[in-house]
Amino acid sequence: METIKNVSISELHSFRNHPFKVETNTELCELMRSIEKEDVLVPLLVRMNPYGDGYEVISGHRRKEAALWAGETEVPVVIRELDDDQAVVAMVDSNLHRENLKPSEKAFAYRMKLEAMKHQGKKVLADDITLAQVEPRSTKKNPGGLVSGAMRSNELLAKQAGESEAQIKRYIRLTNLIPKILNMVDEGKIAFTVAVELSYLKEEEQYELHAIMDLEQCTPSLSQACRLKVMSQHGTLDMDAICMVLEEEKPNQREQIKLRADALAKYFPEDYTPKQKTDLIEQLLKEWYEKQEYSKQESLGSSCSRAR
Known part of the structure; x- marks a missing residue:
């Protein structure tokens, strides 16, 4: 069941732990201009706020920000009844199609959706078990049209996202990185494959690594990141070991500019x-x-x- 109506922007609250960033850039400026001319053409998707008054935005955070910037006080919304897992899936699906998503955005989005899908799968399985006690021959299907248990959540997510299960797993590994290193991945200073290996380092080791990278203005190669990971697993990684590894000459580390x-x-x-x-x-x-x-x-x- 859903309702369409205009609501005050002050009643709209961002989705909790929303992984997609709303940046003040040219695209947002153009969206603001469009709203000034024609108002918000596509309603925001919201649900009743489970944490307080007003509504929680599922889809439309950029439209809300642009409308606010354009001086609007109200926007059209579709109010839909969604539980927490359904809301997460809808929020992620409505944003994954965007171009130029940062690795961190994909990482947390995939993790949130996978966790929600697993919760939904457990609920469907529990319903099937209860139904089987009454109707042993039942072959009840889930909302996706698949017999419960026929496709694992990981496999289904990979199929929906158009990525391999292994790549989905690699992205989710990035959520184990400390914010400072994850920012370097988003900025292109650390390669994706290198970041995946660094995600296996303990939090304290990551902070030590970042301090050394910042001091020496360098980043590890893939082979060095693999070595750091192995040393961490063996309990032999400390600041001296990190320095020793990063001080090694890397022929392909950076393009050299020569000045006379x-x-x-x-x-x-x-x-x-x-x-x-x-x-x-x-x-x-x-x-x-x-x-x-x-x-x-x-x-x-x-x-x-x-x-x-």
Whole structure:
């Protein structure tokens, strides 16, 4: 059973532990412009908030944010009766089709949906057992049309997502990473396969690894990540061991940019060491990059202001 109506944005609450990020970017700005011209065309999917007043948003977090940004006070919603597991499945399914999802978003989405599907499977199985006690020959089917137990949750999720079971498992492994390392995966600083191996490190070991990566400005290769994993499993991984592994030369670690020292010499004091020169170049590039990012945000803000 469902109802369609307009509700106040103040009554809408984000889905608990929602794994998909709503970022203030050009796409959100364009959505805001569209809403200013034509209002919200596609209603948000919500359910009665099980944690308090109002409604919990299942699908439409970006539309809600854009509508708020556009100055709207109400939006159309579809109010549907959903239990917790049904709500999780609907929330994940409505977002997985989006382009450019971050690894962390897929990781937590797959984990949440898999856990919900397993709960649903247990409920269906329990219903089947109860029914079998009354009708032994029953072949009751679940809502997906499959005889209960005919397809495991892992297999069904992989089929629905269009990924292999092994790849789904790899994504879910990323949820074991500490936030700082997971952010590096999202930013492309650590490769997906490397991150999967690092996810087997204990939490304390991951914090130590991140501290060393940040200090030395380096990341492990796949072979090094595998070694760190083995050392962790054997209980021999500490900061000294991490340093020893990361200090090894990695021929494919990074693309090298070569600059002629004599061409740059006139820009540095005569007593500057090679390290001081390198540090200064990195600092100036960092300042330039931050200036460019600030200019982009200023431009985006001005564009959206003019749109209003």
